[in-house]
Amino acid sequence: MATELNQSYDPKSVEAKWYQAWEDNGCFDGEVDEENDSFAIMIPPPNVTGILTMGHVLNNTIQDILMRRARQQGKNALWQPGTDHASIATQVKVEQHLRDKGVDKRDLGREKFVETCWEWSKEHGGIIFKQLRTLGTSCDWRREVFTMDDRYTQSVLHAFVALYKRGYIYRGRYMTKWCPVSKTALSDEEVIMTPQKGHFWTMRYELVDSPGEFLQISTTRPETIMGDTAVAVHPDDDRYKDLVGKKVWRPFPREEIPIIADEAVDREFGTGALKVTPAHDQVDYEIGLRHDLPIVDVLNEDGTLNHLAGEEFEGMDRFEARKKAALRLEELGLLIKTEEYENNVGFSERGKVPIEPRLTDQWWMKYPKIEEAKRAVEKGIVKFHPERWEKVYLHWLNNIRDWAISRQLWWGQRLPVWYKKGADRNDPANVHVSVEGPADPENWEQEEDVLDTWASSWLWPFATLGWPSDDEKVRKELEYFYPTDDLVTGPDIIFFWVARMIIAGLEFMGDEKKELTDDDIEERIPFKNVYFTGMIRDLQGRKMSKSLGNSPDPLDLIDTYGADGLRFGIMNIAPKGSDILFSNERVEIGRNFCNKLWNACRFRQMSSDGASGDNTGSQEAIIGQIDFAKCDAFDHWILARTIETTKRVERLFQDYELSQLTHTLLNFVWGDFCDWYVEASKSKLNDDSLKANCLAVQDFVLRQSLQLLHPIMPHITEELWAAMGFGQKDSFLMQTTLLSSEGIEASLAKAGASLDKAAVMHIDQVKELITKARAIKAEYNVASKRDVSLIITAADAQAQRVVEENLDTIKKLAGAESIAFLDSVENAPGSVSALGTVYLDLASAIDVEAEKERLSKELAKLGKAIAAGEGKLNNESFISKAPPQVVEGAKKQLAETVAKRDEIQRLLQSL
RNA sequence: GCGCGGGUAGCUCAGUUGGUUAGAGCAACUGGUUUACACCCAGUAGGUCGGGGGUUCGAGUCCCUCCUCGCGCACCA
Secondary structure (H helix, E strand, O other): OOOOOOOOOOHHHHHHHHHHHHHHOOOOOOOOOOOOOEEEEEOOOOEOOOOOOHHHHHHHHHHHHHHHHHHHOOOEEEEEOEEEOOHHHHHHHHHHHHHHOOOOHHHHOHHHHHHHHHHHHHHHHOHHHHHHHHHOOOOOHHHOEEOOOHHHHHHHHHHHHHHHHOOOEEEEEEEEEEEOOOOEEEOHHHEEEEEEEEEEEEEEEEEOOOOOOEEEEEEOOHHHHHHOOEEEEOOOOOOOHHHOOOEEEEOOOOEEEEEEEOOOOOOOOOOOEEEEOOOOOHHHHHHHHHHOOOOOOOEOOOOEEOHHHOOOOOOOEHHHHHHHHHHHHHHOOOEEEEEEEEEEEEEEOOOOOEOEEEEEEEEEEOOOOHHHHHHHHHOOOOEEEOOOHHHHHHHHHHOOOOEEOEEOOOOOOEOOEEEEOOOOOOOHHHEEEOOOOOOOHHHEEEOOOEEOOHHHHOOHHHHOOOOOOOOHHHHHHHHHHOOEEEEEEOHHHHHHHHHHHHHHHHHHOOOOOOOOOHHHHHHHOOEEEEEEOOOEEEOOOOEOOOOOOOOOOHHHHHHHHOHHHHHHHHHHOOOOOOOEEEOHHHHHHHHHHHHHHHHHHHHHHHHOOOOOOOOOOOHHHHHHHOOHHHOOHHHHHHHHHHHHHHHHHHHHHHOOOHHHHHHHHHHHHHHHHHHHHHHHHHHHOOOHHHHHHHHHHHHHHHHHHHHHHOOOOHHHHHHHHHHOOOOOOOOOHHHOOOOOHHHHHHHHHHOOOOOOHHHHHHHHHHHHHHHHHHHHHHHOOOOOOOOEEEEEEEOOHHHHHHHHHOHHHHHHHHOEEEEEEOOOOOOOOEEEEOOEEEEEEOOOOOOHHHHHHHHHHHHHHHHHHHHHHHHHHOOHHHHHHOOHHHHHHHHHHHHHHHHHHHHHHHHHHHO
């Protein structure tokens, strides 16, 4: 049953094998099972053309850990995979690809272009999921969903139509954020404010009625002068009061424009006079509406100037026109000054150029269920981890503005909207909105625009489960898995995605209802917990990017460290909620730990002379093999530590403290088990009367460790599970229920065992004694000698008993041939511990000076502690106000420290 | 401008509701083939917890303030 293990762990031969086995045996399948609790995570769908990044590694490792943990708890778990069509991102890529081949998308036409996008998606679509598999992610691949699938598209259109009918969606001509590269409207969220160095020009416009008199105006955008239809000042500004109602000459094209008064003008800024360009600025547009100003749009959709800008500017790019307009002002003698200036400019997220405020016809959405969405998070019905992101979320909802959901693109869901041919589109009577389309299609033409990608992915948690459907099986699944449990994503998409999914869930997952109760909210939310990961950066704290070349290929890392090594390594350096400074060196620990675990199991195996015990049962069965009468203090200690660790892991999962998880398990397996228990075992394994019992304890600890580690390191633990013979035939560790800390305690009680608390404390003292002995050996350059003689002056009879009881282990671990007990020792280097003073019995004379120095240093340290302790205890207020157990603790502490100090002083004197 | 998060050992970070002499990993240094593991073992060194003030018997931890780094939102043309 058990197989022999190699000297070191080789991930390559192990990982692919188990992944295949899991998948072949349906271990990832999420199915409805009313007998069991459900657990579901919907993967944040990567862009269909994306490839695996370190961000994905982190994100999906976390999800896989949560999934595997849920399965260990007997839950029926579904991890739903899928990809996003990423409308604008994909279209930009495909357009570029076509341009490289010398093809313009317009020549191709809409239908052919969309076909190309489909080909592109199919070609690139599988890549990221192939890569994810090498990481060990346990998604239910049978259920892969693409947001452009027919069924998914039906969900999207259905939602659009429903919202339209409910009055949340409308069409209108308003100021929009326009990307001149992608030539489409954007939502507020797709605009990134970026500081830009530019110029601030101050110019003067001549008054029409008083030639020779001028009004000074400042601007950062002289290229829009041609679109000016007024100059505005503040109504209370005494400098300009008399000018309101008069006119000035707009320099080019030369035309009279009025001076108006509007409160939106800031008197302190610039000259206090503002050129008003209603077609090219949000504020100006609003001023224009208030004063009924003409709107002169001087820009084309690609950011070049049009004929309204005048002959000399027509066809010129906006930034070139800016320079030229400034030059023109100078030539006309109207430019007063030019200053260097830095301001924030909105950039298109995809187009990477400044957006242009522009008046366009778009489809808009008023968000439904805003109050409920706030309540869901405020009341913890949806919990954020870490909590602080709640503020960001609530702030956005409190300042929410209508969502521009139409995009002037071709790749995406085309709006289910038809207009009567040749009729006025602004008249609702001429607009048809439905999933199926009009009955007489020949009289209608469909809207050209497609939906914002996020207006499809906001339905992800339920559209993936087939909503809406009349099919009984589909409805059952939705009911069973929804609301899902956890969402794992980055805080950068709180607005884009997280908030909108919550809103969509509240609106659609139940009957149409204006207001929701808390109970309604609980049923409708898309997920109960949101875990926000940090961002992966390099050691300098820079974002990972292709251009910086600081972004390692996860596949190379998997090749070097193994998938499990990488998973462990990345979790180990990923503090909850803050960014991760990544370097290869920092994840080496994961690979090293895999090897350590491997060898711990290997050692256990080598100890059993090839005849492994019957481990194929449960933890209870292993406990049954332990004879507690034969257990010494170390056995009690490691069993207690196993329970403690299991308990701590339970708490950490509850709190989503996943990087603490790696620290805890590393400490336990490496620090407690390997460094102490296994080493202590070595003296017992020679004793036939103790050996079997010791191995049973080892089996218990290893079995529990493999299970606790499995969510983080699935492949190696599954391999060792099989190699150690812990698994029953045809069963996987992955599917084996984990015994809880309470379960272990109950099993121990059933076996009639109670752990000796005193023994646990004694081991800490024994460890201290051993460490002191090792240190003193190192000091005298005999660290590697295994045959030194130690002398111990025990602190008291009880301490001496503890040392005697663990004598073999102490000899073994300290590397001593003999240990003698004496009442006092002369002329030997010693070190003080709680159990007593340990001396190195040297044949040669000791270095008195060095020894004095060492002891003095120790003495100084203790002196400080004693002073602090005494100060505390001499303080009346401390005695009277601090809780009694704290005072007691301080007293005990002081007594121990004083004893140590006295002992060291005695040692010093004896030199 | 408003908000959020950092500043603890050379580096990266832990540090529960305030309560022993502030911890870990990596790096450094010293010594090591010991019933598994050099992807290892043992040991050493290294910190007035960003500055200042306050609350308290007691502060890395709570409050105020300042400095500094990063991020988000808003924005004056």
